[in-house]
Structure formats: C-alpha cells, structure tokens
Amino acid sequence: MSQVHAFPKPGHNHARCTADALRKAEAVCAARKSRLTEIRRDVLETVWQSHVPVGAYDILSHLNENGGKTAPMAVYRALDFLMENGLVHRIASLNAFIGCAHMGEEHHAAQFLICHSCGTTAELESAPLKRALTQAVSERGFTIDSQIVEISGTCPHCRAA
Amino acid sequence: MSQVHAFPKPGHNHARCTADALRKAEAVCAARKSRLTEIRRDVLETVWQSHVPVGAYDILSHLNENGGKTAPMAVYRALDFLMENGLVHRIASLNAFIGCAHMGEEHHAAQFLICHSCGTTAELESAPLKRALTQAVSERGFTIDSQIVEISGTCPHCRAA
DNA sequence: AGGTATAATGTGATGTTATAACATATACAA
DNA sequence: TTGTATATGTTATAACATCACATTATACCT
Ligand SMILES: [Zn+2]
Ligand SMILES: [Zn+2]
Ligand SMILES: [Zn+2]
Ligand SMILES: [Zn+2]
Numbered sequence: 001m002s003q004v005h006a007f008p009k010p011g012h013n014h015a016r017c018t019a020d021a022l023r024k025a026e027a028v029c030a031a032r033k034s035r036l037t038e039i040r041r042d043v044l045e046t047v048w049q050s051h052v053p054v055g056a057y058d059i060l061s062h063l064n065e066n067g068g069k070t071a072p073m074a075v076y077r078a079l080d081f082l083m084e085n086g087l088v089h090r091i092a093s094l095n096a097f098i099g100c101a102h103m104g105e106e107h108h109a110a111q112f113l114i115c116h117s118c119g120t121t122a123e124l125e126s127a128p129l130k131r132a133l134t135q136a137v138s139e140r141g142f143t144i145d146s147q148i149v150e151i152s153g154t155c156p157h158c159r160a161a
Numbered sequence: 162m163s164q165v166h167a168f169p170k171p172g173h174n175h176a177r178c179t180a181d182a183l184r185k186a187e188a189v190c191a192a193r194k195s196r197l198t199e200i201r202r203d204v205l206e207t208v209w210q211s212h213v214p215v216g217a218y219d220i221l222s223h224l225n226e227n228g229g230k231t232a233p234m235a236v237y238r239a240l241d242f243l244m245e246n247g248l249v250h251r252i253a254s255l256n257a258f259i260g261c262a263h264m265g266e267e268h269h270a271a272q273f274l275i276c277h278s279c280g281t282t283a284e285l286e287s288a289p290l291k292r293a294l295t296q297a298v299s300e301r302g303f304t305i306d307s308q309i310v311e312i313s314g315t316c317p318h319c320r321a322a
Numbered sequence: 323a324g325g326t327a328t329a330a331t332g333t334g335a336t337g338t339t340a341t342a343a344c345a346t347a348t349a350c351a352a
Numbered sequence: 353t354t355g356t357a358t359a360t361g362t363t364a365t366a367a368c369a370t371c372a373c374a375t376t377a378t379a380c381c382t
Contacts, residue, residue, distance in 0.1 A: 007301060035378085037330070057367070071333065076369065081330095092253040093309050095339095095368060113303050124297060132293035133312070136285060140168060141317030142274050148254050150309040151294070156302030196349085198359070217339070232362065237340065242359095256339060256368095325382080332375065339368070346361070352354090 052119035053096035115155035213280035214257035276316035
C-alpha cells in the first residue's frame with residue numbers, strides 16, 4: 001500500500017510518466033469540474049517533460065518555440081490553475097514548478113527532495129515527518145495553514161555515480 | 162536547558178533583541194575572523210528592526226533613507242556574508258531575510274514558523290522534527306546538504322486576538 | 323436560439339528580486 | 353612598503369512576477 005516512492009531513475013520510461021500524469025489530470029479536472037483548457041494542458045505537459053523543476057519563463061519559451069506569442073501572464077495563470085487543482089507544485093527555493101506525483105490522492109504535505117547534481121526533484125511524502133512537524137508546531141501554539149519542506153542534496157543515482 | 166523557544170510577543174522589549182543580536186554578531190565574527198564591516202552591520206541592524214522578514218530592497222530603502230546611494234548589489238553582498246556566517250536566514254517563501262535567533266549556537270536546521278497575520282517569523286528548531294526528516298530522507302538513499310522548512314499559519318498571539 | 327453572467331485569455335506596461343561584469347578602494351600580512 | 357586578498361562602487365541587465373484593462377469564449381438560464 002503506502003510504499004516508499006522510489007527516486008526517479010535516470011533511464012526510466014518517462015513517456016509513461018507524462019502520459020499517466022496527463023490522464024490523471026484529465027480525471028481530476030473532470031471530477032472537480034475544472035476546465036483543463038489547451039494552454040493549461042500545454043503548460044502541464046511542459047512541466048512534465050522531466051522530473052526537474054522548470055521555471056515559468058522556460059515554460060514560456062517552450063510554448064513559443066514554434067513562433068507562438070504567449071505572454072508571461074498566461075503561463076502564470078495556467079500555473080495558478082494547476083496549483084489550485086493540485087496538479088503542479090511550486091518549488092520556492094528554485095522559483096520553479098514541478099508536476100505533482102500524487103494527483104487526486106489528496107496528499108496534504110508538500111515535501112520535496114531536490115538533487116542539486118541532476119536537478120531531479122521528487123516528493124518525499126513522509127507521514128512520520130508530517131506528524132513530527134505537526135507535533136512540534138502545535139507545541140508552540142501555532143496553527144498551520146501551509147508548509148514548505150524542501151531538502152537539497154544528492155540523489156541515490158548521482159551518489160552512485 | 163533545551164527550552165522551547167517562545168514565539169516573540171507583540172509588546173516585548175525589542176531593543177534588547179537587537180542589542181543582543183549585534184553583540185553576538187560581533188562575537189561570532191571575531192571568533193571566525195570575519196569582518197563585520199559598516200555596511201554589513203547596517204544591514205544586520207536593519208534586518209533586526211523587527212521579527213518580520215524584510216526584503217532586500219526594503220533594506221536598501223532603509224539604508225538610503227537619508228540620501229544614501231547604496232546599490233542593490235551591496236545589500237545582496239552583505240546578506241550573502243551574513244548568511245555565510247550564520248547571522249541571517251533567507252525565507253524562501255517570502256524572498257525575504259530575518260536575523261538568526263541562534264547565532265553561534267551551531268544549529269543545523271533552518272525551520273521557521275511564519276505568521277501570515279502579523280508577519281512575525283520565528284525559528285522552530287525542533288530536534289524531533291530534524292530527526293524525522295533525517296530518517297525519512299536517508300530511507301530514500303538521499304544525502305542532505307541543506308533544507309528548508311517554512312510553516313505558514315497563525316501565531317499564538319494573533320490566534321488569541 | 324438568444325441573452326446574460328462568468329470564466330478564460332489577450333495585451334502592454336510595470337513591479338520586484340537578483341546577478342553579471344568590471345572598476346576602485348581598503349585591509350593586512352610579509 | 354608593497355603585494356595580495358578582500359571589500360566596495362557602479363552600471364547594466366537578467367530573472368521572476370503582477371497589474372489593469374480589453375476581448376473572447378463558455379456556461380447556463382429563459
Ligand atoms: Zn518520469
Ligand atoms: Zn541526482
Ligand atoms: Zn524582539
Ligand atoms: Zn501573528
């Protein structure tokens with residue numbers, strides 16, 4: 001069941017990741033009666049080109065590769081939509097965005113492992129960590145609204161190399 | 162000993178916080194043979210004007226209040242120095258900076274509680290949380306270099322009000 | 323179908339945060 | 353004192369993000 005998610009491997013079949021993600025996104029939006037419009041889908045697809053967080057202006061460049069004329073605002077609006085619907089996360093320490101690995105699974109925590117060698121970023125999603133955090137915070141009389149956990153280091157694959 | 166740090170109270174004697182911070186900073190720099198130059202000290206003092214994280218350009222404005230002509234670069238360089246020496250932290254989710262509450266005490270974690278009502282931001286510094294984090298991360302074969310934990314919510318004082 | 327409200331997108335300007343590149347000045351040790 | 357590393361000055365620009373307002377598309381009611 002609650003298996004520890006493996007860190008994305010260098011040579012994995014990423015086309016499947018992307019396809020899965022887009023399919024799930026369609027389902028989530030259908031369920032929520034949110035409209036996954038063309039630009040939103042394009043942005044999501046761009047974000048899913050890899051497991052490396054991508055900047056808003058990189059997304060923009062990608063969209064405009066073939067002579068498009070999309071403006072930054074459109075990208076940010078699409079990203080806002082995708083974040084509101086739990087399809088994309090923002091990595092604050094990088095000012096960049098990454099596809100959510102747990103669409104629709106209502107995961108509360110946004111915890112990330114960021115390899116500063118290959119850039120690959122994965123969701124940690126540790127329940128014990130979440131508990132420790134909740135405990136520590138409530139001990140201090142603080143009420144949580146949102147949290148950011150971003151851990152930078154070296155991923156297993158880069159470490160092996 | 163390892164007492165739970167109280168969240169800064171609204172009416173506390175903050176002049177003492179500032180004075181303590183500057184004194185400790187002098188000591189830390191002396192010990193490390195780092196030079197706390199005028200601009201670095203000015204930036205540190207500005208950062209310590211409150212327990213609310215302050216943006217680089219706000220610091221800049223403050224420095225230039227009386228006709229100064231400091232450039233952004235100077236502020237960022239001072240902030241880099243202060244961060245390298247553990248005197249200031251960056252709050253990634255706010256693009257802002259705050260004085261370190263544990264100067265010289267070699268605390269490894271940078272964990273913050275951010276009240277989005279009053280802006281007051283305090284270091285959490287929870288050992289159990291740090292352990293849970295280390296555990297969860299190493300289970301996944303990841304090697305930590307640095308971490309960011311930023312929790313937004315309502316502080317005890319704002320909650321009471 | 324037509325009308326109307328809401329949602330989404332287009333567009334241009336601007337705001338905010340951060341760094342590059344190179345010149346000059348200062349500290350400090352040999 | 354003189355060389356070298358460190359710190360600062362200066363100008364420009366990169367990178368990230370939002371405002372404000374116009375236009376278009378879609379939903380949904382009559
Ligand atoms: Zn993949
Ligand atoms: Zn890696
Ligand atoms: Zn204080
Ligand atoms: Zn508060």
